[in-house]
Amino acid sequence: MSDTPPPIKQRPETAAASAPASGWAIELEQINKRFGAVQANKDIDLKVGRGTIHGIVGENGAGKSTLMSILYGFYTADSGTIRVNGTRQAITDSRHALALGIGMVHQHFMLVDNFSVLENVVLGAEDSGFIRTSLDRARSELDRLEREYELEVDPDALIEEISVGQQQRVEILKALYRGAEILILDEPTGVLTPKEADDLFRVLRTLREQGKTVIMITHKLREIMAITDAVSVMRQGEMVATLKTAETNAGEIAELMVGRHVLLDVSKGPATPGEKRLEVKDLVVKDDMGITRVKSISFSVRAGEIVGIAGVSGNGQSELLEAVTGMRDQHGGQVILNGQALSLKGDDGAARARMAGLAHVPEDRQRMGLVTDFSEWENAILGYSTRPEYGAGPILDIAAAKAKAAEQIERFDVRPADINLKTALFSGGNQQKIVLAREMDRDPEVLVVGQPTRGVDIGAIEFIHNQIIKMRDAGKAILLVSVELDEIRSLADRILVMFDGQIVGEADPATATEGQLGLMMAGVVEERSTT
Amino acid sequence: MSALKPLPRWADVALLPLLNLSLAILVSGLVVLMIGQNPFMAIWAVITGAFGSGYNIGYTLYYATNFVFTGLAVALAAHGGLFNIGGNGQAYVAGLGVILVALALQDTHWLIVAPAALVAAAVFGGAWAFIPGYLQAKRGSHVVITTIMFNFIASALMIYMLNRVLKPAGVSGPESAMIAESGRMPKLGSFFAPFNYTPVNISIFIAMLALVGAYILIWHTKFGYALRVMGQNPTAARYAGISNSRMIIITMTLSGALAGLVAFNEVLGVQNRLVLDFVADAGFVGIAVALMGRNHPFGIGLAALLFGALYQGGNELQYVISGLDRTVVVIIQALVILFTGAMEGLFRPGLQRSFMLFSPEQKAEAVAVSTVKTEN
Structure with missing residues (x-):
């Protein structure tokens, strides 16, 4: 086997490509994966330096999870090569990945609730048919791991009795116990409180100090900036950039994630806002897991204007839409339609919202x-x-x-x-x-539109945009939620930026620059001059 | 990885069930052959046993009546995405309603007893299914589990009622008193001589009405529309403002009411009293009937007739061919249920593939379809 590396195509934006002193832990080249007609991964190149924390960001559906699943052996790539520690590998299943020292912590934990921590760690990695000896060996090994990586968990506690943050530690311990040198974390903070997230970051730094490699999938830019050494941005199945975290900023990453699509110019006249049609007051909404996704939001939409809600997806927009249109219970606050407070509790809230003159074009x-x-x-x-x-x-x-x-x-x-x-x-x-x-x-008096042109061809996009503007000009109040920044900028008369369940800023589409919006979408709030 | 194109409708409703049935008959024939009997004679015996004379047809129709009710019960729930396995228990408890009403009104006239008993059957059967429906809607307990459990509860309840409450003094078996002559519903044999001495009765017209009614309910009413939306896509139902919880409760209640009509046929139409286990697992056969009938009333009518014929023909078989006793008949019935019900999908992929293979234009279309579907 010759060690001469094949010529690597360098993308202009790829700044972090020079080999680190410790070498590459993972090298992916030209990875392609197709599901039916959907190209989930397209010519993906990715290099992860050994002993670093590498972030992978992108919106939902950008192909992050698919890529990691290929690395972990859940899927096989249609084409492309994978090198682990410099050696070319064809990873066939997750057992194989584990043998190569790749461990994965899934977004939804794979733990047996009524087993103890120790039993969960051993599960599937027993030494023999008798469990006793495995447990004893695991106990001392676990003790060592916990001390080495500062991952304190009571080995005898039942999973159902410990916090979510601790459960995640068990997942990390499971991977380490199996000898993982490279740890993949899929949206690790999605279920954590901020305090727990900080604890996790401390653990990850310790892991890095001990020479482990960490790959973290997320769409939260704060985390990328806080913890990673390098960051790769994916969009619609493609790797758009790999950057050194120290050399970039949240705004730039946000722009890369959302992308700058070539959009047809929308011609629309000035808005003539009338009276308030839709008013949202201190709205609090939780998702199916019971996590608060919308944190006390207030805004209003007037007749004859389009209010656009911009933001990186997953910051509470979906839950906001569903609560306003009656599909999801409100946990606090009010939705006022045409001056009438709507009780949207109960599972036929959408019917009552419609009766009150609201129409809903859903995201999905x-x-x-x-x-x-x-x-x-x-x-x-x-x-x-x-x-x-x-x-x-x-x-x-x-x-x-x-x-x-x-x-x-x-x-x-x-x-x-x-x-x-x-x-x-x-x-x-x-x-x-x-x-x-x-x-x-x-x-309808009020039209709520979510992602109006997702997966829609160019011709239809123009038609749909014109219809929305026609509605506005007919004096209807329109609430538009889109992750396409250009769409928001060209359609909306006012832009509200949502981040982490809150509205972090308001902008005038005529004057706001993409950079300013990107910063707000990344949760970086400067001195803002909202009226 | 192109998706298989759905079968043309005629193949789906006619060809596929026929293929499944043929396979069931083939395997049954092998079983008969292994026992050392002539399978063709056996099949002929089943056919003549089911349709050979007015007497045989009468019995076939009587069994089919029950299967229409339970088949519809399963199908209605299935359109709403619910699996009601509790037809047995619902029919059993409905018997209680029928006998209570019938005994109370037995001295009037059967024309008064019958409508009241019909309502009672529906109400009692519906109530027995309402509870699992409510539990699923409000508490998230899955109806598959609860309806099964309610079958057992119904069984225990009815044993208690028959032994302790309904059993008249001086009777040793666990059964209720007989309904007086004046309250008994006439059998079809009294109007149509060939059906003499058979249990087929007015209930069969109720079954036909139920078939038509179910068709109208599912495809021509606003309720049926909401029901199908919920069954196909509960999220879209929520989006549309359809209350899933309310729909689940109503659907389960209606489904139980349909199953309950079995009691009308059995208790008022045939036995004239309440006996132990009168349902005879018609509720479970209903699952196979609904599966085979593609949850469509027309298909259910045909499937119910088929299973009625199998029951009746199977019973006759043991008298015609001495080597084939009742247990062989049960095996044959089980095979039919296995192949037409549980394994109805066996031929589907192969059939779809051959349809696509032999029609190039459909093949192109099938590719196009899967492309469009995943465009997003």
Whole structure:
């Protein structure tokens, strides 16, 4: 085996490519992975220096987890090479990865709740069929690891009795016990309190001092800046840059993550805001895990204006949208529609919100906005099926529903114009038009739109943007949430930036620069001059 | 990795069940052959046993009536994404409602008893399914678990009721008093001579109405629309403002009410009293019927008829061929359930592949479809 490295294509933005003194722990070259028609990873190059903490950032769906799963042997790459400590490897499964010294701490812990810490550590790594000897050996080994890395956990405590932060330590201990030299952490702070996160960082620094390599997947820039030595940014399946953390800043990373898309210019006149249509007061929302995602947010949207909420995804926008539209319980605060406080508690809150004149184009049309197995006309009445226009009594007036669907399809130029076609068979852009047509058709006072052009082709994007502006000019109040910064900048009349469940700033799209917004999205708040 | 294209509708509703049924018959034939009997004779015996005469048809229809009710019960819940395995218990408890009403009104006229008993069957069966529905909606206890448990509770409850409450003095077996002549529902044999001495009764018309009613409910009402949205995509239901918890409770109650109608057929139509285990596992056969009938009332009607024929033909088989006793019949029935119910997906991928292979334009379309789907 010759040790001559193959020529490496250097991307201009890749600054951290010079080999560190200790060599590379991981070298990935030209990794490709495709799921059906989705290219999850595209020509990915990544080098991680031994004994460093390397951050991988990117939005949801950027391909971070796929890449790490390839490294850990969950998936096999379609093409590309992996080198671990300089030697080329074909990692076939996670057992193989472990043997190479690669350990992974998953976002959702893989622990047996009613086992003790010790039993969990040993599980799957027993010495023999008899558990006693393994446990004894593990106890002394665990003791050593805990002292060496300052990872105090009571080995006899049950998992269900210890805190989430401690459970994570058990996961790290599990990996170390199996001899991991390279540790992959997937969104490690997602479930931690700030205090627990700080403890984790202390542990990670100790690991680094002891010569371990840490790869951390996250979309939180604060963590990247706080702890990593180098950071790689991924976007839509591609590696867009690898930077030395010391030589960059949160704003730059945020811009790289969100990307600067070439967007068609949207022509719109000045807004003429009227009275308040949608008012959100001190809204608190928790996610399904019980973690507070929206932390006392207040804002309002007036008739005839588009308020855009910008931010890196995962900062509470989804939960905010769902709470405002009645899909998710509020845990505090108020949502006021047309001056009327809406009680959105209960699992039919969305129906009450609609009755009050709110229409909702959801972030994820396939998961929420459509029943993809239904025909087009059946989706054209989703959320409105109980209206008298579709039959006065309990019987559904299918003829009326079909007529209305045909009308909508024509007005929004949905292709193919076939109301009996299964919705799953329409393209992404046309599916989105189906949702928009349905929601805009009732002339709502308030329109809440999440990621209106995600996965939509250029032609449809322009159409959708124009429709949204038309609604604004008709005097409707529009709340727009998008992770596409350019979309927010070109559509919104006011921009609110959300970070970590809070609105950290307001900006005027006409004057705010991308850099300023990027900083706010990264949670770096300067002296702001909001009115 | 292109996804398989769904089968054309005719293949899905007709060809696939027929293939499954043929396989079941083939394997059953092998079993019969192993015992040392002629499988063709056996099949012929089953067919003539089920449809050979008015008498045989009468029995077949009587069994089919039960299976329509339980099949619909399973299908309705399935459209809402719920799996009601408790048809047995719901039908059993419904028997209590039927006998209480029938005994109370037995001296009036059967025209008064029958509607009241029908309502009682639905109410008692529905109530027995309401509890698991409520527990799932409000407490998150899965209906699969709770409905199974409620089968056992129903069984215990009914043994108690029959032994301690309903058993008249001087009767030794665990059964209720007979309904008086005036309160008994006439059998079809009294209007149509070929059905003489068979248990088939007016309930079969109720079953037909239930089939039509279920079709209308599922595809032509606002409730049915909401039901299907919930079954296909609960998140979209939440988005649409459909209360999943309320829908779960209503759906389970309706499903239980349908299962309860078995008691109307058995208690008021046939036995004229309440006996132990009168449901005879019709609730479980209903699962196979719904599976085979693709949860569509038309398919359920056909599947119920098939299972009715198997029950009746199977019973006759033992009298025709002496070497085949009741246990062989049970094996054959089990094979049919296995292949048409549990293993109904066995041929699907192969069939889909051959459909795509033999139709190049569909093949191109199938590729296009999977591309569009993953475009995002």
